[in-house]
Amino acid sequence: MREMRRSRQLLSQEDCETILKDNTSGVLSVYGEDGYPYGVPLSYVYADGKLYFHSAQTGHKIDAVRKNNKASFTIIAQDNIVPEEYTTYFRSVIVFGRVRILENDAEKRAAIETLAEKYMPDLKEGRLQEIEKEFSRLCMLELTIDHMTGKEAIELVRARQ
Numbered sequence: 153m154r155e156m157r158r159s160r161q162l163l164s165q166e167d168c169e170t171i172l173k174d175n176t177s178g179v180l181s182v183y184g185e186d187g188y189p190y191g192v193p194l195s196y197v198y199a200d201g202k203l204y205f206h207s208a209q210t211g212h213k214i215d216a217v218r219k220n221n222k223a224s225f226t227i228i229a230q231d232n233i234v235p236e237e238y239t240t241y242f243r244s245v246i247v248f249g250r251v252r253i254l255e256n257d258a259e260k261r262a263a264i265e266t267l268a269e270k271y272m273p274d275l276k277e278g279r280l281q282e283i284e285k286e287f288s289r290l291c292m293l294e295l296t297i298d299h300m301t302g303k304e305a306i307e308l309v310r311a312r313q
């Protein structure tokens with residue numbers, strides 16, 4: 153695990169968690185093919201200290217996590233360009249962890265229901281029907297967090313002081 157070189161800009165673990173709860177997408181970076189790392193944008197839900205993703209059962213990312221379960225997930229929580237200062241007031245989080253494909257139906261169902269609830273909170277009946285329809289085709293991934301870091305622009309740090 154690397155230390156952040158600009159430690160003043162490091163966000164607390166609590167702030168990182170808030171970002172994980174409040175955002176709706178990020179980039180999952182997984183083991184590459186032919187030496188190219190693969191970063192793929194995904195929706196996610198943060199629950200019980202873990203991240204959950206839904207996926208098709210085949211494809212580039214599934215092949216990658218089957219080969220190597222280590223992954224990272226990056227969320228850009230804020231990117232406010234300030235042209236006159238030649239910078240952006242940013243906040244982001246990078247989570248490092250291990251991905252597991254949920255093979256057990258009960259685990260898979262709990263994960264997809266939690267994910268669907270985040271994105272369609274008002275459509276309980278509809279989302280459960282949709283899950284039923286798609287269940288056999290979908291695949292759920294669980295990312296167990298090994299560590300995470302958050303960082304913000306120095307201007308945002310100074311604004312709070």
Ligand SMILES: Cc1cc2nc3c(=O)[nH]c(=O)nc-3n(C[C@H](O)[C@H](O)[C@H](O)COP(=O)(O)OP(=O)(O)OC[C@H]3O[C@@H](n4cnc5c(N)ncnc54)[C@H](O)[C@@H]3O)c2cc1C
Pocket residue numbers: 177192193194195196205206207208210211212213214
């Ligand atoms: C905001 C957002 C949220 C998303 N949420 C989900 C989600 O929750 N679940 C889900 O399964 N998918 C989601 N997607 C789509 C996702 O990015 C992938 O396209 C999809 O998961 C298929 O991934 P794969 O590795 O199986 O693709 P494959 O079809 O196996 O990929 C083959 C090749 O297609 C290209 N490719 C694949 N996806 C993309 C992409 N998004 N942009 C550009 N090139 C691409 C890459 O070159 C890749 O090597 C989301 C996309 C966005 C932008």
